[in-house]
Amino acid sequence: MTLETQPVVINFGPQHPSTHGVFRLVLTVDGEVVIDAKMVLGYLHRGVEKLAEEKTYVQNITFTDRLDYLSAMSNNFAYVQAVEKLAGIAVPERAEYIRVIMAELQRIASHLMAMGTFFQDAGGWGGPLMYMFRDREKVLDLFEMACGQRLTCNYMRPGGVSMDLPPEFIPELKKFIPAMRAYLDEYEELIAENEIFKIRTRGVGILPKELAIDAGASGPVLRASGVRWDLRKDDTYSIYDRFDFDIPTGTVGDCYDRFMVRLQECRQSLRIIEQAVRDIPGGPWVNPGVRGNVWAPPGEAYAHVEGPKGELGFYLVSDGGVGPYRFKIRSPSYINLTALKEMTVGYKVADAIVILGSIDIVMGEVDR
Amino acid sequence: MTRIVPLDTQTVADRLEGALPGSVEARTPNDIRVKLDRLVEVARFLKTTPGLDFDYLVSVTAVDYYPHFFELVYHLVSMQHHHSLVLKTRTPDRERVVVPSLVGVWRSAELQELEIYDLMGLVFAGHPELRRIFLWDEFRGHPLRKDYVEEIIPLPLPTEPAEPLG
Numbered sequence A: 001m002t003l004e005t006q007p008v009v010i011n012f013g014p015q016h017p018s019t020h021g022v023f024r025l026v027l028t029v030d031g032e033v034v035i036d037a038k039m040v041l042g043y044l045h046r047g048v049e050k051l052a053e054e055k056t057y058v059q060n061i062t063f064t065d066r067l068d069y070l071s072a073m074s075n076n077f078a079y080v081q082a083v084e085k086l087a088g089i090a091v092p093e094r095a096e097y098i099r100v101i102m103a104e105l106q107r108i109a110s111h112l113m114a115m116g117t118f119f120q121d122a123g124g125w126g127g128p129l130m131y132m133f134r135d136r137e138k139v140l141d142l143f144e145m146a147c148g149q150r151l152t153c154n155y156m157r158p159g160g161v162s163m164d165l166p167p168e169f170i171p172e173l174k175k176f177i178p179a180m181r182a183y184l185d186e187y188e189e190l191i192a193e194n195e196i197f198k199i200r201t202r203g204v205g206i207l208p209k210e211l212a213i214d215a216g217a218s219g220p221v222l223r224a225s226g227v228r229w230d231l232r233k234d235d236t237y238s239i240y241d242r243f244d245f246d247i248p249t250g251t252v253g254d255c256y257d258r259f260m261v262r263l264q265e266c267r268q269s270l271r272i273i274e275q276a277v278r279d280i281p282g283g284p285w286v287n288p289g290v291r292g293n294v295w296a297p298p299g300e301a302y303a304h305v306e307g308p309k310g311e312l313g314f315y316l317v318s319d320g321g322v323g324p325y326r327f328k329i330r331s332p333s334y335i336n337l338t339a340l341k342e343m344t345v346g347y348k349v350a351d352a353i354v355i356l357g358s359i360d361i362v363m364g365e366v367d368r
Numbered sequence B: 001m002t003r004i005v006p007l008d009t010q011t012v013a014d015r016l017e018g019a020l021p022g023s024v025e026a027r028t029p030n031d032i033r034v035k036l037d038r039l040v041e042v043a044r045f046l047k048t049t050p051g052l053d054f055d056y057l058v059s060v061t062a063v064d065y066y067p068h069f070f071e072l073v074y075h076l077v078s079m080q081h082h083h084s085l086v087l088k089t090r091t092p093d094r095e096r097v098v099v100p101s102l103v104g105v106w107r108s109a110e111l112q113e114l115e116i117y118d119l120m121g122l123v124f125a126g127h128p129e130l131r132r133i134f135l136w137d138e139f140r141g142h143p144l145r146k147d148y149v150e151e152i153i154p155l156p157l158p159t160e161p162a163e164p165l166g
Helices: A048-053 A060-065 A072-087 A093-121 A127-147 A169-192 A195-201 A209-214 A220-224 A255-279 A332-336 A340-344 A349-359 A363-367 B009-019 B036-048 B109-120
Strands: A008-012 A024-030 A033-040 A299-306 A311-318 A326-330 B024-027 B032-034 B056-065 B069-078 B083-090 B098-100 B123-125
Touching: A008 A349, A024 A349, A033 A340, A033 A349, A048 A060, A048 A326, A060 A072, A072 A093, A072 A299, A072 A311, A093 A127, A093 A169, A093 A255, A093 A349, A127 A169, A169 A255, A195 A255, A195 A349, A209 A220, A220 A255, A255 A349, A311 B056, A311 B069, A326 B056, A332 A363, A332 B109, A340 A349, B009 B024, B009 B032, B009 B036, B032 B036, B036 B083, B036 B098, B056 B109, B109 B123
Parallel strands: B032 B083, B098 B123
Antiparallel strands: A008 A024, A024 A033, A299 A311, A311 A326, B024 B032, B056 B069, B069 B083
8 A cells, every 4th residue: 555645735924933024935845845835925014105105205215214124224225316316416425425334334234134044044043143133233333323223214315314424433433344354254154164054055945047137136146146236336326436346146046155145245345334434525414405305306217226135226206296106116025036936946844944034035125 | 337328219119110010109218118918029029139138127117197097117127238228008098907917028027016916906917826915815906096095994893891801
């Protein structure tokens, strides 16, 4: 007599520590091997795009903080650029430098969380995540110093930033750079050289280059698959053309590559910050012509930045009113999930969690 | 300093007219609008023609121009040539909302079309699995439409006072 086997459906999430929020994945497994994966979203849907149509351009900055709540500064940056493009607002030099410093600090903070929780998903419980929390804290302290907020910063404004850097900010930042460099070396030794970690992540969740491009992947997910595409270099916005930095890429497109790309990117961000701190000029931090709300003529604008998760874009349509007629978010976390099924099918259930962790999603941005 | 250069829409419109006559509906310096029923052919042409090679679909958006029509906006980028194009198409009115799906051309459209179906109520013909992605299946209406009125569902009130605890 032969035993009959049949596929089993496993519900993963929505309330589960490895789902990075409220993400639900319905896995069909044959033994331990995943044969189908279907995601169920919407548990954190707040209707931000609808709400934003009722608010003014400046009020909407607050909403952008709450999309990807681990990288509020980058979200602000993308949104204010879209408004500036729509309304034709110039940005003073000093404000551009402040924005770049903040965006790169935010990238480090976001990648730290991504790497820490990813290591946790791979089974390294506790320690490394707490180290990363400790280091992210230093970035958050700097944010607090600059704008009074730690996570939902609401710092940037069309035409600049809401307030100038306090005098003690730059000295603190100068102390932070070498300290962070040392920590990154430590992490590389601690995690990237860890044999168990390598076994869990190498050759797992491979995303081929062609599929990555076709499925619209962006950010570290795309670059780990070997595509050298970074908007800071490929569609230079703000003042990124003034800085010297490299774009790390992977070769295989597995979970390990995605992790390593993030780790290397933190080093590159430190390089950018170092140069920005050296060159930052004095002067106004906001366009003096912009006071309170802005007004935009009828039209449309799309602006994007290379956020920590990938290409974050805002598409705004104006009908000439005080707020957007249409407020569309091109959210990298959401679009990076497109190829999740291809990435998970054929691997073990335990790998599915590692693969999801390696994409680095934030549900606030997926569900909006 | 590298930038993604927006392609001259006149040149692209001419090429489209040459290969697919009658597909272009209108053109501005920023975007090209094509006929709704020719959208898939146009998309395939833009993706596969050497020199255009739009391999990366960045974003899909639907805009409700109440009370006239819905407009779909596609932001395309060619990673190879560093150029971009904004492709648009319109539904005939706000009643006929079946539009062709582009999942067969760019996979990246898959989740974005689901989002538009859910929130804007455009039906993508040819989408592999059209379902509500954010809202629950019983939800009525499509919130991003300009004429959407929020349905207030009264909470069931307790008919009897609750038993005191303990």
